[in-house]
Amino acid sequence: MGFCIEDPELRYIIRQCALSNMPAGGVPPGFPNKWWVQRFVKRHKKELSWRKPQILDHKRADHSTEEIVRGYASRLEPVLSGVTAECIWNCDETGACAQETVKTRVLGSRGLAANTRRSHDRDNVTMMGCVNAAGGSIPPMYIFAGEHRKVAWLDEAVSGAVCAMTKSSNVNGNVFLYWLKFFVCKIGDVRPLVLVMDGHFSHLSQPAVAFAIANGVKLFLLPSHTSHFLQPLDVSIFRTFKECFNVTVNAFPRRKGLSDAALPTRDDIPALTRLPILKAFSPKPIRRGFAKPGISPFNVNIMLDMMVGSILAQHTKQLPHYAALETAAFDLQLTDRQRQHLQRQGLNLDALTVVAFNAKNLVIPRVKSRMRGSVVTPSMTEGVLLTGPEMHEALRAHTERKVMQAEDTESNRLRRYTKRLEAEKMKAAARQAAQQELAERRAMYEVDKAARNARQVALRSEAAARKAESKAAAQNAKVALKAAHRKTRRHDTAHDSKAVNQRRKRRVL
The missing domain is CATH 1.20.5 (Single alpha-helices involved in coiled-coils or other helix-helix interfaces)
Structure with a gap:
């Protein structure tokens, strides 16, 4: 089922096996140590690997059953019969925040706390993506919280991207209907179409369903709590997008230049997601995203193998955060061992003050405030995605x-x-x-x-x-x-x- 065990659990199991198969006194007290475990994993590297676990909600674990997957496959197969890969689409939403979410390794003075500066803006921006099994995609839709749209938001975004506004930046029935109209305009007159998506309540509004039926779009809902291994966007594309987006957010101050050092805000998210979208929404990752959950080509066995999740982690080289705290000096905080070591050297700790400076702070200017920019009100858009x-x-x-x-x-x-x-x-x-x-x-x-x-x-x-x-x-x-x-x-x-x-x-x- 894809559930993993941690290092202490593995060592406990190995020791219990050794105690049950060896005579009394034949197992050393410290067996197995970490080096033995490393060699064991190396010998079985084709079957085992160390990785960072993905948090799995208990509801998702409960719904990852063979019965649910086979029922889903039996309903999906006749729907996809006779439909080409260009007409099998998948849409989903993901969130993006201007704050850095991945901690990277930094170099600092020993004994001091290692701090990096991050954006104060915690506003979430929802991005809706849509791809097809042939490797194609349409421009994304960004959903911001508020009422007025800034014109500069989409200046550096992906070409053709649109923007919508809701109270909480989450998709709702009206916005999804606007997106369906945008989707139908982008795909042209090719029919029949199958749009695979999760069963979020915003996707099931009566106007949206009626519009889809009137325009020849078949809406196929995934089983609840199974999108983590059955939805193409979640399986492959959004994972790559998140990794690239974190790297882009991490390198934002250096991208802006030292003379204009600043931390990102929600206004920068469309620009920050441009390169991650171009990389993650390319044909190869998209086709892989439809093949992994067994949708295109259709394969029930792959769906069963993907239950709960056995996705290989995609390692991306993380760049260190270039920004730092404002120029300041901090008294050195000594541990008891360091204090004893300095006392053995004959140093007077009461008279000793060690001060550490971050040299890079001396060249990074103070962050400049940015202009608010022009906004587009709902009355100007007349309820249309622009x-x-x-x-x-x-x-x-x-x-x-x-x-x-x-x-x-x-x-x-x-x-x-x-x-x-x-x-x-x-x-x-x-x-x-x-x-x-x-x-x-x-x-x-x-x-x-x-x-x-x-x-x-x-x-x-x-x-x-x-x-x-x-x-x-x-x-x-x-x-x-x-x-x-x-x-x-x-x-x-x-x-x-x-x-x-x-x-x-x-x-x-």
């Missing part, structure tokens, strides 16, 4: 629209400003005319007021004159009346006196 040139074209068109909108906005602003100036001029003219009219009206009012006052004075004078005349006339009338009254009174008095005298005369008679 390549690097298409993103630049979309950005150019968006920029032109922005410039036109800015010009229109400026024109409208100037037009509104002109209208406002004209309105202000009209208001000022109207205000000036109103003020002038008001001044004229005030002058006319003053003239009218003066004339009215003059008329009132004249009227008052006339009234006073008439009043004086009437008063004089009344006074004259009164005087005349009084005079008449006196005259009448005198006449009456005289008449009365005459009458009295007559009465007196009669009385005398």
Whole structure:
């Protein structure tokens, strides 16, 4: 089943076999030592080899059974019947991070901690690859976390690569549907097509399945937890891709040059994956990836032999990380043995301070901050996967629209400003005319007021004159009346006196 044993377990088994087959006291206490084990493995090098184990999830181990594999083969064989190698495709996703994941050997001062600098960016970028059994492939799709795409992401990526955005950088139903449309556009009109993939929930959305059926693409799902030995991309291609990618990330500062030393971020992942993709997605590794799990050419026995995993490790020469910590000095940390050795030499440890410098830090400049770069928003892409040139074209068109909108906005602003100036001029003219009219009206009012006052004075004078005349006339009338009254009174008095005298005369008679 491909499960391995470690060195202590092997030595224990060998010792137990020796104790059971040799007389008492015939097995030395230290048997077998590490040199004996090395010679034993060397003698059986055709069957045995030392390697680094691959972590295997227990679910994958449980599903790596002959029953599951044979059931999968019985379903796959009729699907592949009559389908050429150019029409058998496999797609899958893998993650890439800007942080270095493989520790390499470095040279440093004895007794000091060996440190290397790595990127602080832990954001994962998902890359979806797709290959066929004839050794062909289509450009990858990168999935970033976020909403806006930077135009510069695909400048140094593989030609034809596209970019998508999700909240977590993981593939979802909508993105997989976009990729299916991209896949159908790339493969042309050759039919029938078989697309082998794992049973991730994003691959099973109703729109994606309906689109595949409508375009003559047969979706064939691998059994759950078996992609590590039945999927071509996982068996061969992604392994080579990961190894080359780690080397590229490791050598990133030197690739950028000492004058522009920097550590990679997620923005650099499309550029960092260019060479690994060109190497891993070449025809020979792709064909080997389909042959190892027994898909093309179809072979059930190979599928059974590949259960759990017996993949040969592909050793790649790792380059040492060129970047280092910032220039600093560290006091030497001594072990007890080193302290005793220095004391035997007569050195005063309290007065002794050993300082170690990393000489390469003296020539590596401080990391410069990088520009944020232009981004492409979802409204600019309209829900379509775009390549690097298409993103630049979309950005150019968006920029032109922005410039036109800015010009229109400026024109409208100037037009509104002109209208406002004209309105202000009209208001000022109207205000000036109103003020002038008001001044004229005030002058006319003053003239009218003066004339009215003059008329009132004249009227008052006339009234006073008439009043004086009437008063004089009344006074004259009164005087005349009084005079008449006196005259009448005198006449009456005289008449009365005459009458009295007559009465007196009669009385005398």
